[in-house]
Amino acid sequence: MMHDESTALVVQPGEAAGASLTDGAFELLADGGAVSASRLTLATGADGAPPHHHKLSHELFYVLGGTILFRLGDALSAVGKGGLVVIPPGLPHVFGAAEGETADVLVVLSPGIERFGYFERLAAISHGEAEFASLLPEQLRYDVHFEDISDWRSAPSR
Template sequence: MEATTPALVVQPGEAAGAALTNGAFELLADGGAVSASRLTLATGADGAPPHHHRLSHETFYVLDGTMLFRLGDTLTTVGKGGLVVIPPGLPHVFGAAEGHGADVVVVLSPGIERFGYFEQLAAISRGEAEFASLLPQQHRYDVHFEDLPDWRTPPSR
């Protein structure tokens, strides 16, 4: 059986990027079957704000360093070579673990075009835009924000 859709190949240097104050972001694939990106975080830097996805699974593969995840009410540290798969609806947030940087590949499936979201996050990280500017875009990007102001602190039981 012949494929009806051509394969996607992204060569080194072809990905669209966005500079962050605490790292770097490369968008490898935007929409379709998957959205894929590579995120490099400085020591102890936060990634995206606390959120959940209604439609997509989000998968993280740690290429280097150590990541800290809050998955619902659970804090989990994941090192180089570790994999995290987050189902739709689970509130989560992530960043480089304290004292560590991180390099991670992130894949959302199904994919939703999110480059505009990442450009806006980069502008917010540089102080060029307010976080509130993302709120009207939550449904468009399937990124629904959660209120977890101190996400790195273990929840009280």
């Protein structure tokens, strides 16, 4: 939901824009301005966004339920309900529901950049309605810069 930064933004239950994924759903709460915020629910063991980093924004994850596995640079961290992760600009990361668990997480990016189009495209990709390659030219627009991190759930070998 876009808002005028001179007023408070209030999003009542049921007012958020939604985007369904094959393995979960987004509630798109706020877009642009000081923050972009969404709530993401993931099915058992499902991946979240593809491996990426942000050049401009910090990204905050607050786990509302379940356990999320994060790959933060070369480190793996499992974070359960009530846990908080703040990722600085430039740090490659990827996340998903831990094996055998569902997950529910609030995600906030600051400063906010209009990203609803990105989330809607991710939903279309998850349903086979668009190709992942369609996001590649949009990396700068959405400040989502993709990383090549294969088998991200395994600790990197040294």
